[in-house]
């Protein structure tokens with residue numbers, strides 16, 4: 001039996017254990033049922049699901065080597081292996097989908113997410129062990145007909161529970177979903193239209209790791225979110241191999257963002273519920289993978305290795321080497337679960353940065369989230385070593401603890417973030433002006449006296465004081481923010497032939513123009529299921545504390561854009577820009593970071609290296625890295641030209657970005673005509689923007 005410390009190599013034959021080994025004891029029933037308390041160390045809840053033998057396994061005469069002993073214990077018995085493991089709950093082959101939902105604590109997790117916690121459920125196990133089935137049921141695998149309600153997985157049941165709870169609590173919640181996959185170490189948005197494109201993974205002190213430019217879609221009904229799930233799942237990479245005809249070749253993360261819409265509730269709670277369907281670990285000899293499949297298997301195994309630190313999965317030391325025969329003898333440096341399972345005092349640095357998967361799961365595993373892990377195994381004797389590996393890993397995961405903290409955004413925090421935002425924009429404005437040889441004139445709205453923004457020091461009134469409620473400080477700040485956004489955006493526009501817009505470096509025009517074309521094309525092809533009341537919201541954004549000017553590479557260095565004849569077809573673009581309706585691109589959405597403020601303990605996480613994705617980045621992806629103001633406005637790339645005395649005259653047909661829309665107003669307004677908002681409205685708007 002596995003000792004407390006970690007070990008390498010295959011599982012050793014164990015003498016029949018009379019009791020559960022140390023570290024595998026189940027918590028007391030009381031502890032099991034206990035609702036996690038904010039700030040108190042809470043164990044990961046780990047449940048086990050054993051799928052039935054498949055027809056092939058039965059036909060082949062495979063033996064069933066896994067037996068549930070009841071009361072959360074499971075026994076594995078085979079010729080040379082005999083071991084018992086304990087979990088919070090064990091669901092054997094006969095367990096229904098409903099039983100798994102009710103017995104796993106999923107309902108409680110949904111409620112906690114509604115209370116503002118970051119909750120994660122992730123399915124883990126060998127390929128073909130039933131992870132996707134447990135999370136989604138057979139729905140995602142048969143697109144033609146919806147599955148019978150009895151077969152719906154944890155996800156659909158959680159959606160129902162969430163919507164029911166939301167109605168019964170009478171709380172005014174905004175629900176939105178984002179869905180991404182990690183395929184061959186690239187993060188890709190499963191809800192964005194167009195071909196899959198790698199998104200950058202970034203880190204900020206307040207939010208930890210997050211995916212930039214991820215699309216988030218609002219939904220209000222079960223049909224809408226199920227439709228999104230289906231759409232995303234259909235875009236996910238799957239392939240057939242010897243052990244599974246629909247094997248997921250990527251890790252998929254579907255996140256539901258739950259925000260309180262009630263303006264009066266401040267601080268407002270912002271919870272998330274994240275479903276992680278990990279790709280299955282696999283031995284390529286058994287799956288028969290070769291070529292692309294083996295490259296995928298290699299990538300999957302490496303990221304699982306970084307997550308679990310187990311030694312049983314195949315994984316070459318050299319990522320470019322074929323994984324067919326090689327094994328890693330010892331866990332690599334990255335093995336987060338193993339390290340997290342150690343007592344807090346003995347923990348060393350947790351190498352979350354070893355893979356994109358561990359970065360995205362950092363909060364759930366070692367931070368302030370609440371996590372449920374569903375370990376899935378096959379009962380077949382043929383899968384014994386993988387089954388034991390999963391069981392050891394799952395047992396180890398039960399020692400991992402987090403300190404749950406609800407995400408609250410206070411009024412002070414909103415103001416502080418707004419101030420930082422404006423400051424960053426101002427710096428960027430100055431920098432852009434300098435680059436374009438323009439005078440150092442600060443932007444100013446008609447309705448906003450300059451004293452509304454004094455940079456550091458005197459901010460909104462007397463130093464260090466927040467504006468009293470119902471004062472016009474919010475609109476002033478908003479106007480200022482919008483001015484900067486619009487002006488900075490305009491300064492980044494390519495110069496037109498008449499030189500109406502100040503000309504910057506010549507290559508910028510090409511780049512910028514190039515950037516907009518794929519976005520426009522994808523905007524046109526965007527399929528939005530109108531019937532299901534979904535609303536695309538703007539991609540995830542985060543302020544960069546130090547705004548940067550666009551880093552422009554020579555056009556020739558861009559992949560798939562040689563000389564730009566296709567990307568920049570000239571006059572046709574202008575026509576296209578004009579005829580495009582306003583809403584085809586994703587509508588504004590508050591950044592997911594609003595639900596992602598890290599607790600102080602998490603903030604000292606090592607800042608990530610800058611990992612630029614491979615492949616051809618999306619236009620907005622490139623733009624995003626240029627600073628916050630870009631991100632704020634990119635959602636409005638297709639908006640009409642803004643009126644306003646202070647706007648730089650825009651050339652015909654050129655896209656003029658607008659500032660974020662004023663709440664409640666369908667059209668963008670001139671920066672100089674900022675209306676006064678009620679405190680609640682402004683707060684609500686700011687929460688959305690931040």
Ligand SMILES: Nc1ncnc2c1ncn2[C@@H]1O[C@H](COP(=O)(O)OP(=O)(O)OP(=O)(O)O)[C@@H](O)[C@H]1O
Nearest residue numbers: 051052127128129130131132133244247248279280
């Ligand atoms: N509890 C179960 N009851 C009935 N069938 C199941 C169960 N679990 C899994 N299956 C079936 O087993 C097969 C493999 O399941 P699934 O695709 O969910 O595995 P997976 O772990 O997600 O695999 P991969 O990692 O390769 O994506 C599917 O045909 C699925 O319908």
